[in-house]
Amino acid sequence: MQRDARHIHCGQRHIRVESGMTGLLASRPMLEGQVRRRITALPGVQVLPDSVATGLLVERDRVTGVRLAGGEPMPADLVVDASGRGSRTPFWLDELGIVPPAEERVMLNVRYGTREFRRRPGDLDGDLIVVAPTPDRPRGGVALAMEDDRWIVTLVGYDQAPDPSLDGFATFAADLPAPDLHQFVTTAQPIGELQVYRNPAGIRRRYEQLTRFPEGLLVTGDAGCAFNPRYGQGMTVAALEALELLKTDLRPLPFFKRIAKVVDGPWQITVDDDVRLHHATNAVNPKKRLLNAYLERFHTPAARDPELALRFQRVANLYASPSSLVTPGSLARVLRNGAPPAPVPAAESVPGGGSERSAR
Incomplete structure (x- = not known):
């Protein structure tokens, strides 16, 4: 490197x-294709193409699945929102009467x-x-x-x-x-x-600052923090956050606090540099x-x-x-x-x- x-x-x-430090250079389609092939080869993995989640299924402050665009429910023990910067989770929280993250x-x-x-x-x-x-x-x-x-x-x-x-x-x-x-x-x-x-x-959504959040739902990757792509750090941060999904404690608030520590450094680096380069940002x-x-x-x-x-x-x-x-x-x-x-x-x-x- x-x-x-x-x-x-x-x-x-x-x-x-x-x-x-060694870097492996490849196009994004090749990388994503390899990831998809590896994941779909795992036992028990099923991909549902052309399916859109339009809402959450909730019972007593716990997310139990998602509702698909056709209205059919999809039960789940754990829902992970990795849908990117256009994440709908803040809107769904508001519908549940839960204050969305700052x-x-x-x-x-x-x-x-x-x-x-x-x-x-x-x-x-x-x-x-x-x-x-x-x-x-x-x-x-x-x-x-x-x-x-x-x-x-x-x-x-x-x-x-x-x-x-x-x-x-x-x-x-x-x-x-x-x-x-x-x-x-x-x-x-x-x-x-x-x-x-x-x-x-x-955009950084401060889920780690919430005091109330439904169990059974996690947010990761650009859905939680979307970086300026110029720095090339978003995929690395998402990968480090994914490692946190291997921990036994997947309660939302402890999870958000753990990934906040992953995000803090890269976010501060990019924000400080963007402020230095682009004067229309924060003072x-x-x-x-x-x-x-x-x-x-x-x-x-x-x-x-x-x-x-x-x-x-x-x-x-x-x-x-x-x-x-x-x-x-x-x-x-x-x-x-x-x-x-x-x-x-x-x-x-x-x-x-x-x-x-x-x-x-």
């Missing part, structure tokens, strides 16, 4: 070293466009590029290798999205804080058309302003200090707590070496091989 990748944050190109919303208006490109031998030298937005250039992007000799390139902006044309896609990439993706998309062979998406807000208090200034300075020495680069990647990939970036050791390294940021240079030989290997 660090040796075979280009990570550019706050306009600084992180040093490439062995990280001990919501935290971070207004984003994030827009992103994705194109696929043909992957040729020697492309990009490493199979991963991440260019993070900066406050003065609130645009970023990633390039990821996929199966069937394809690249997927996503460009993202706050309040802005790439034009549908290939020229518009390249023009958008030209204004990123680093030139790597622009150089690549202007030489690669496109496949298909641009797909454009919009994410208006990050920034002096403490957060100081922390943001420190983190911006953090990336300058991470361009040459392997330990700082690895600490950042471990936090970004949810191996470590954000507090590991502000330990006395990290502070000393940053304050000693954190010169003001300089413009990021272009990587050598972007379409082919040979870039940045000496930094390993």
Whole structure:
């Protein structure tokens, strides 16, 4: 994840070293298809296609199943709402006379466009590029290798999205804080058309703060907390929450408190960064302003200090707590070496091989 990748944050190109973290790149349809095949092969698992749950079955403050769109009941010992950010659970709670959870919303208006490109031998030298937005250039992007000799390139902006044309896609990439993706998309062979998406807000529903909730019902994944997709942490958080379903205690309120601890770190990371990049969100208090200034300075020495680069990647990939970036050791390294940021240079030989290997 660090040796075979280009990570550019706050306009600084992180040093490439062995990280001990391995990433497996695949398209979402392939991943979901594999998950579906594994699950449906389990004994006792039945999938009901084209079925929609329209309400809850409840007896004496306990959920006993769901009601399907045709009106037929489906009894259940446990109902888990993993339906995503459009979850109906808050509305169903209100119908039961139970106060829905408070919501935290971070207004984003994030827009992103994705194109696929043909992957040729020697492309990009490493199979991963991440260019993070900066406050003065609130645009970023990633390039990821996929199966069937394809690249997927996503460009993202706050309040802005790439034009549908290939020229518009390249023009958008030209204004990123680093030139790597622009150089690549202007030489690669496109496949298909641009797909454009919009994410208006990050949403966290505070189920752990409730004092009353029906037994037999749990909420997980984006139904509880929907992140800004730019950070790529929603699926990891959902997987960590799923591990909590293996615990013997599946009472709702203890479960919500356990997964709140899973969500706290990633949510704070993304909210703080979104506030730094997108000023239409919550006001920034002096403490957060100081922390943001420190983190911006953090990336300058991470361009040459392997330990700082690895600490950042471990936090970004949810191996470590954000507090590991502000330990006395990290502070000393940053304050000693954190010169003001300089413009990021272009990587050598972007379409082919040979870039940045000496930094390993």
